Amino acid sequence: MLRHKGLEDLVAGYVLSALDREEQRRFEAHLATCSRCGRRVAEFQALAHALPLTAEEIEPPLELKERLLAAVRAERLPVAVPQVVPPVRPQPVLRPRGRWFAYPAVAATTMAAVVVLAVAVASLALWTNRLQDRVAIGQSRLDTTYRAIDIMGRAEHRWAFKGTEAAPNASGALTHSTLDSAFCLLVWDMPPANGQSYQAWTIKDGVTTRAGALRPTVSGLWAIIPGEMEGVDAVQVTRERERGLAQPQGPVLMSVSLRSS
Amino acid sequence: METPTDEVLLQCVAMQDEQAFASLYDRYGRLAFSLAYRILGDRAGAEDVVQEAFLNLWRMARSFDARRGNARTWLLALVHHRAIDKVRRQRGQPFTDHSLDAVLAPGEPEDVWNKVATIIDREAIEKALAQLPQEQRQVIDMAYFGGYTHSEIAELTRVPLGTVKGRIRVGIEKLKRLLEHHR
Numbered sequence: 232m233l234r235h236k237g238l239e240d241l242v243a244g245y246v247l248s249a250l251d252r253e254e255q256r257r258f259e260a261h262l263a264t265c266s267r268c269g270r271r272v273a274e275f276q277a278l279a280h281a282l283p284l285t286a287e288e289i290e291p292p293l294e295l296k297e298r299l300l301a302a303v304r305a306e307r308l309p310v311a312v313p314q315v316v317p318p319v320r321p322q323p324v325l326r327p328r329g330r331w332f333a334y335p336a337v338a339a340t341t342m343a344a345v346v347v348l349a350v351a352v353a354s355l356a357l358w359t360n361r362l363q364d365r366v367a368i369g370q371s372r373l374d375t376t377y378r379a380i381d382i383m384g385r386a387e388h389r390w391a392f393k394g395t396e397a398a399p400n401a402s403g404a405l406t407h408s409t410l411d412s413a414f415c416l417l418v419w420d421m422p423p424a425n426g427q428s429y430q431a432w433t434i435k436d437g438v439t440t441r442a443g444a445l446r447p448t449v450s451g452l453w454a455i456i457p458g459e460m461e462g463v464d465a466v467q468v469t470r471e472r473e474r475g476l477a478q479p480q481g482p483v484l485m486s487v488s489l490r491s492s
Numbered sequence: 493m494e495t496p497t498d499e500v501l502l503q504c505v506a507m508q509d510e511q512a513f514a515s516l517y518d519r520y521g522r523l524a525f526s527l528a529y530r531i532l533g534d535r536a537g538a539e540d541v542v543q544e545a546f547l548n549l550w551r552m553a554r555s556f557d558a559r560r561g562n563a564r565t566w567l568l569a570l571v572h573h574r575a576i577d578k579v580r581r582q583r584g585q586p587f588t589d590h591s592l593d594a595v596l597a598p599g600e601p602e603d604v605w606n607k608v609a610t611i612i613d614r615e616a617i618e619k620a621l622a623q624l625p626q627e628q629r630q631v632i633d634m635a636y637f638g639g640y641t642h643s644e645i646a647e648l649t650r651v652p653l654g655t656v657k658g659r660i661r662v663g664i665e666k667l668k669r670l671l672e673h674h675r
Contacts, residue, residue, distance in 0.1 A: 240657035243664040248576055249635035249642050278667050280565040281612040282636050283527040283572070285621060291525035295539055296517055302543070303513055303550045428535065444535060 238268060246275040293443045294455055298375060379455055382408040382415040388460060390487050398422050398484035403468075405487050407460045414458070418468060418485060419451035427470050431456055432479055434465040439478060442466070463489055498563035506553035513550060520564060521546075524571045530637050531575040532582075541578060545570040576639040583639075612671060620670040628663030631656055 241258050244250050250258060262268050386406035394401030403418035416431055429445040431454045445452035445468065456466070468485040496504075496512075498519070504512030524545060528538035548570050556566060621629055634640045634648070642660070646653040 240654075240661045243661040244635065244642050244657060246664075247632065247635040247660065248572070249640065249645070249660065251641045251643060254642070274668065275664050278664055278671065279636065280568065281617045281671075282632075283523060283568045284612070284614040284617050286523075286526040286530035286637070288522060289526045289529050291521050291542065292535070292539065295525070295542065296514070296521065299517060299543055299546050300510060300514060302547060303508075303510060306550075446536070 242268060242271045243275055246272060246279045290441070292446075293457060294375060297457075375455065378411065378413075379415045379453065382406060382411045382413050382455065385410050386415070388489075390489070392485060392487040394421070394485050395483055397470075397482040401485060403485055403487070405466055409460070412457065412459055414456040414460070414466065416445070416454045416456060416466065416468070417448070417451060418445065418453070421452060421468075421484060422470070424470065427472050427481065429484070430469050430471050430476070430479065430481075432467045432469065433458065433463050434467065435462050436464070439467075441477060460489065465489060502549075502553050502556050502563045505550060506556070508550075513546075516549070516563070516567070517546060520567055523564075524567060527568060527571050528575045531572070531579055531639065537578060537582075538575075541571060541574045544574050572636075579639045616671060617667075620667050623670055624663050624666055627651075628659045628666070631659045632663050635660060 238258065238261060241250060241254060245255070245258055245262075262272065383406050385408040387409055388407045390405040392403050392405070394403075398421055400420040401418060401422070402420060403416065405414055405416050407414045418429075421429065429452055431442040431445060432439050433442045433456065434440075442456040442458075443454050445454045465486060465488045467479070467483050467487075469479040469481045469483050471479065471481040473480070496515070498516065501512040501516050505516065521542065524542045525538055528541040528545075529535065532538050532541065545567060549567055556563070621632075624632075630649070631645055634645050635642075640648065642656050643653055645651075646656045649656070651659075
């Protein structure tokens, strides 16, 4: 077992997830028996929990919430209703037929098999859980794709447009469906992102509002922009160095006027 | 009308209440996304991590243990855990199964530091971090946001392993002293 002297430097690394596999295994083995180190870990955790606050604030895409809600809706289970269990008549106690436990070798083998089985079941449960996550994410992305198809298929308004001088080769298509209360924006042949992001904006009564980041398709980029068309004067796409800006700062690569249609 | 606490919302989520789930997302989705993005530096990856973490919250809400921290720390620990796993896989680093216990080990119920975590604000932690020597800030940043282990940090910064461990420990202890007035 490790002594406290060798552990002092590991407590902080442990709460920051900076231990390698072997260090972590040894430290956790010690932690299970040492309340002093447990208290120290709890103190340092409180500080580690404050570190996320120092990350630069970035607005998540609007559609992330929709995807999440669609995913939880898809896997929502009926709430279990307590059932009245009829009284059970006491059964006579059955005694084991063989005394296998009287043979240490058999007992040890059996116990080992049980442990192996338990580990296998736990691993399978973890794997299944992660697989469920992936499936749920895939499903929600598929739902978003279906939504885009719905918007494009049911759209009453369509606009085709070209890029600005900053994106001379770019072209795009914008559709709006009243039934879905959303726009679907598709663009192709945009200039290289160079590590920056493409951001969509709506302009209404002179006020520019962020409408989410564009996501890649097989050959271009797209975004679903929720909202009614009424009052929207234009939709623009810019390239931004910073994420989560409230107002555009980068060059306008595309601009489609809804009034001129 | 009184605003429900996180813990009340989490109890509702345990009963599969979508509205409560949406409210928790509204409260912490931005913070969770910012943390994931800081670690991964990529929006699509950050979205995946936040989605996985919130789905975990939906599924595990029943097993939430208030002794292991509040709902916010639980959620952010999930995000951190997933993002670090992802960034390590992307770098081809050997996989280290950092259990959530590493960030959510039960504290003493009367431990005031658990309460401190909920009242430290951005300004206070940034101010305290700014008072650390640059080399201590750097190793804390590389470990927590970079997902690097002690030995990887030592290799990357060309500083002896013992010095890296010491800087992280001294840095965290100093942060604790600097933030003690919040108690």
